[in-house]
Amino acid sequence: MVFSSALIENAVNEFAKLPGIGKKTALRLVLHLLKQEPGQVENFGEAITRMRKQIQFCKYCHNVSDEEVCSICKAPSRNNGIVCVVESIRDVMAIENTQQFNGKYHVLGGIISPIDGIGPDQLNIYSLVERVKADEIKEVIMAVSPTIEGDTTIYYISKKLKDYPVKVTTIARGIAFGGELEYADEMTLARSLTNRLPLENYLQQGK
Amino acid sequence: MVFSSALIENAVNEFAKLPGIGKKTALRLVLHLLKQEPGQVENFGEAITRMRKQIQFCKYCHNVSDEEVCSICKAPSRNNGIVCVVESIRDVMAIENTQQFNGKYHVLGGIISPIDGIGPDQLNIYSLVERVKADEIKEVIMAVSPTIEGDTTIYYISKKLKDYPVKVTTIARGIAFGGELEYADEMTLARSLTNRLPLENYLQQGK
Ligand SMILES: [Zn+2]
Numbered sequence: 277m278v279f280s281s282a283l284i285e286n287a288v289n290e291f292a293k294l295p296g297i298g299k300k301t302a303l304r305l306v307l308h309l310l311k312q313e314p315g316q317v318e319n320f321g322e323a324i325t326r327m328r329k330q331i332q333f334c335k336y337c338h339n340v341s342d343e344e345v346c347s348i349c350k351a352p353s354r355n356n357g358i359v360c361v362v363e364s365i366r367d368v369m370a371i372e373n374t375q376q377f378n379g380k381y382h383v384l385g386g387i388i389s390p391i392d393g394i395g396p397d398q399l400n401i402y403s404l405v406e407r408v409k410a411d412e413i414k415e416v417i418m419a420v421s422p423t424i425e426g427d428t429t430i431y432y433i434s435k436k437l438k439d440y441p442v443k444v445t446t447i448a449r450g451i452a453f454g455g456e457l458e459y460a461d462e463m464t465l466a467r468s469l470t471n472r473l474p475l476e477n478y479l480q481q482g483k
Numbered sequence: 484m485v486f487s488s489a490l491i492e493n494a495v496n497e498f499a500k501l502p503g504i505g506k507k508t509a510l511r512l513v514l515h516l517l518k519q520e521p522g523q524v525e526n527f528g529e530a531i532t533r534m535r536k537q538i539q540f541c542k543y544c545h546n547v548s549d550e551e552v553c554s555i556c557k558a559p560s561r562n563n564g565i566v567c568v569v570e571s572i573r574d575v576m577a578i579e580n581t582q583q584f585n586g587k588y589h590v591l592g593g594i595i596s597p598i599d600g601i602g603p604d605q606l607n608i609y610s611l612v613e614r615v616k617a618d619e620i621k622e623v624i625m626a627v628s629p630t631i632e633g634d635t636t637i638y639y640i641s642k643k644l645k646d647y648p649v650k651v652t653t654i655a656r657g658i659a660f661g662g663e664l665e666y667a668d669e670m671t672l673a674r675s676l677t678n679r680l681p682l683e684n685y686l687q688q689g690k
């Protein structure tokens with residue numbers, strides 16, 4: 277692509293770094309921005325910069341947060357006794373969208389996957405155990421993807437928690453085995469939370 | 484969509500204002516940026532803001548420019564005697580990409596389209612006539628889309644230029660009638676520039 281403006285070339289190149297955005301799409305977006313008011317475009321640019329610069333990860337649940345403690349952990353209306361363990365921020369959002377869960381979260385930051393070189397130590401598992409030790413957590417819901425890696429993770433965490441008076445459950449298999457949690461529709465996700473199982477039942481199901 | 488961070492919600496909403504970007508895609512892009520270094524994301528945000536704030540429109544050809552006069556108008560290697568008239572900045576880029584044209588441009592900023600309420604006065608036609616008057620322009624190539632509106636625009640401009648010693652040509656109809664110039668492949672576009680016609684021939688073709 278030949279540009280007669282370095283300003284535009286630079287903006288196009290930056291957009292084209294985003295996943296799924298090719299040079300042609302990047303150019304289309306930049307030319308769209310060119311037609312907007314400078315103030316509006318500045319809002320866009322600053323929203324992006326500020327988001328990355330100011331975002332924090334909640335010191336309790338590792339969810340993204342505007343402050344040291346996230347709005348979910350801080351909410352007095354939410355049930356402290358129940359923690360939903362998920363792989364990622366996206367999963368928190370997916371479950372929040374169902375408006376069916378009133379407990380708290382714990383974001384692992386991934387899933388145990390030896391093939392990808394991800395072991396338990398790279399995930400936020402230690403801090404989960406610490407929360408179970410320190411808090412009045414009565415139930416840990418394992419809401420990880422129903423895959424082999426998910427099962428490994430569930431098994432590993434349940435072993436780590438077995439000496440504490442906490443019930444470990446898993447979300448119901450409304451989601452097809454091998455499916456990704458974040459792509460489940462809200463109804464399925466909500467139902468699989470409501471129909472969650474004690475871990476023993478889950479492990480038996482697999483047999 | 485439920486967000487636990489206003490920073491993220493704001494960034495997602497800004498992305499979702501872009502054409503063709505829905506909320507889900509916007510979230511995917513924001514979560515991608517979240518994984519990048521803050522400095523990199525700042526570069527992105529600033530490239531966008533700076534682009535819109537600092538961009539100018541060339542005082543001669545109305546192309547986007549980083550300065551008062553664009554890099555094409557300023558280039559001493561380019562032929563002053565030949566001006567290619569296009570509808571938009573995108574068309575300049577499409578033709579520049581062919582690397583087959585060594586003259587200058589004139590960006591109309593649209594096309595005469597009574598149905599859309601766009602008359603000659605809303606377009607950069609007056610400044611084109613002024614350039615023809617003042618400069619040593621020997622040829623004006625009309626490289627507008629081969630549509631009814633394009634033909635109307637060609638006809639209108641050719642009438643405005645008829646008293647000046649300038650040859651008006653049109654790009655060859657390599658592009659299907661009704662097709663949009665900017666979507667033509669580079670080969671077709673390059674060839675249609677090389678095989679451009681004097682306006683008389685073009686008007687006869689239509690009969
Ligand atoms: Zn939190």
Ligand SMILES: [Zn+2]
Pocket residue numbers: 541542543544545546552553554555556557
């Ligand atoms: Zn120029």
